[in-house]
Amino acid sequence: xxxxxxxxxGNLIVSFQGDVxxxxxxxxxxxxxxxxxxxxxxxxxxSEVSYIDSSGVASLVEAFQASKxxxxxxxxxxxxxxxxxxxxxxxxxxxFTIHETLVEGIRGGT
Amino acid sequence: xxxxxxxxxxxxxxxxRAAELKRIREAVRESVEGCxxxxxxxxxxxxxxxxxxxxxxxxxxxxxxxxxxxxxIEHRGDGLVFSLLDHAPxxxxxxxxxxxLDDLRPGGLGTHFIRRxxxxxxxxxxxSGHGNLLRMVRRID
Numbered sequence: 001x002x003x004x005x006x007x008x009x010g011n012l013i014v015s016f017q018g019d020v021x022x023x024x025x026x027x028x029x030x031x032x033x034x035x036x037x038x039x040x041x042x043x044x045x046x047s048e049v050s051y052i053d054s055s056g057v058a059s060l061v062e063a064f065q066a067s068k069x070x071x072x073x074x075x076x077x078x079x080x081x082x083x084x085x086x087x088x089x090x091x092x093x094x095x096f097t098i099h100e101t102l103v104e105g106i107r108g109g110t
Numbered sequence: 111x112x113x114x115x116x117x118x119x120x121x122x123x124x125x126x127r128a129a130e131l132k133r134i135r136e137a138v139r140e141s142v143e144g145c146x147x148x149x150x151x152x153x154x155x156x157x158x159x160x161x162x163x164x165x166x167x168x169x170x171x172x173x174x175x176x177x178x179x180x181x182x183i184e185h186r187g188d189g190l191v192f193s194l195l196d197h198a199p200x201x202x203x204x205x206x207x208x209x210x211l212d213d214l215r216p217g218g219l220g221t222h223f224i225r226r227x228x229x230x231x232x233x234x235x236x237x238s239g240h241g242n243l244l245r246m247v248r249r250i251d
Binding site for chain 1: 128129131132135150153154157160161164167211214215216217218219220222223226227
């Protein structure tokens with residue numbers, strides 16, 4: 001798994017590439033919680049994620065809950081079909097705010 | 111009862127380590143695709159097997175180790191039979207339950223994924239009398 005974080009218009013954009021699995025989800029969790037802790041809105045680009053398991057999903061849920069406590073936005077963008085299927089299996093596709101593109105995500109509401 | 115010919119399509123022994131799981135997923139993907147599963151079903155099955163292996167690492171062996179996990183896939187008639195064997199202390203199957211999805215919290219999704227994907231999930235007593243044997247069946251669509 002690779003990741004990158006950049007700042008755009010005061011928002012933090014986190015993108016992951018590769019497998020967000022049991023081996024790599026601790027790093028994903030650290031990155032996501034670190035971004036949320038900064039108090040900015042966080043947009044997570046999942047377009048290049050080839051695989052995500054329950055541990056990766058758990059990292060997203062934990063960061064999502066942390067953002068709620070902070071009162072900031074935590075938005076998933078460009079979620080590819082493989083990752084979306086896993087979110088659907090967990091019935092989290094209706095819990096997370098998901099936008100098709102980063103532009104839509106930043107422009108969108110909650 | 112029709113008699114189905116059974117064919118073993120995969121047999122693996124590997125240490126209970128997270129770093130092993132990527133190659134296990136690849137092996138499962140190749141085997142399941144070779145049995146005629148659709149791309150979507152294959153992805154679901156790969157997830158379920160991965161989660162079952164994770165449960166062994168995290169809950170049966172309680173941590174990563176060189177303890178062995180054995181995986182076997184058999185193609186029987188219109189279905190696939192997955193057997194996962196560990197040598198950990200016997201667990202209580204009634205404690206392995208999917209959590210309520212309305213209770214939003216980070217963990218506990220793995221067992222839910224397994225039960226959503228597989229048509230049958232059973233804990234069985236291994237022939238050796240020790241360890242845990244998880245048998246899962248998925249019909250081929």
